[in-house]
Amino acid sequence: MDISRLNIALAHDSFTQAGGAERVAGALHELFPKAPVFTLACGRKFKAECKGWDIRTSWLQMFYNLVPRLPLFLPLIPLAVRSLDFSGYDLVISSSSGFIKNLRCPKDCVHINYCHTPTRFLWVDPEYVDQEVPVILRPIVRTLLALMKKWDYAGAQRVSRFLANSEEVKKRISKIYNRESIVLYPFADTQFWRPTLPKGKHFLLAGRLQAHKKNELIVKIFNELGLPLRVAGTGRQEKYLRSIAGSNVDFLGRISDERLRDEYSSAAGYIYPQIEDFGLMPLEAAACGTATLAFGAGGALETVVPGATGEFFYSYDEGKIKHKILNWRPERYKNEALRAQAGRFSKAAFIKNLSQFISDL
16 A cells, blocks of 8 residues: 555644653654644643644643643543544544544544553543542542543444554453554654763652652652652642652652753663553663663563563562662663663654554555
8 A cells, every 4th residue: 555645644632741652643743744633632832842743633722721731621522532523534543542542534534543551540540530539529520430431432443453552551452442453662762862971879750740650659768768869750749749758859840851861861770660551761761771670560561671671579568669779780780781672662663563554454
């Protein structure tokens, strides 16, 4: 198939926070630069960074401009997704960890969904309501989520082909949506992610500061050990984490990729305590010459190599995690092995394999 003859559209949940999913959306746009990108809402910073993109937002953008917190508009999302018009397209490629996969295509249009995970707070994170919703609203939210589960499952059945970003997500797609998928790993840009500073003595914790990421446990452990910890990122839990942290914990807030590269490079080790869909940040750390201490579950099992690019802990027992930290030796992990592991997950391989997958349909 000559892909260049197809009328192609791209879709992504939203451009409201930066993460691995947004980098995948950027790679899709790099592959198809003339394709419009449909999304629920787009933040001002992303619009500035994505000059030249044909970004087409839903009518939820009006509400998001007034109150930039998309979860507040959860009951409106099914209507907003349905309002996106994909008529006239031969192929739609969506990148989703939320609801954009529920879009409706014309009958003769192929819809490929690159699934970062089935919608986490519906299917994967049972503690979401208790962690994020005030007590008085929980019965209402639980009813809403039950309805959205039915809608989300039905939408997943309309997808023509699923691509999973890891073996972990492939299992979830099969279990939750009863659909088959093919694994296409995301990528770490090893040209950008590279060692820039000599090793220091501090550890690094980075990413979105949300309750399910287990950041609170790590901050408390480092409080007790008195070892230096640097925390990069923002999120709903940031204020609370700052309130419980000791003077040995330094919060950096939201930082640029260039600054994050320096933080990866200078850290004695990168801490990755959450269960993730795919272990992208350990690959970025490895490309910068830093090994990862990760929870041994989820996508990290596919990107961290024990003894070569990091180590695992298999329970949230504080004593066992402390033992791992106190016995951490950065010199055990050779730069060549770290860089080689990151190089297995390249953007070039991602684009080549995606192009081949589309051509084979």
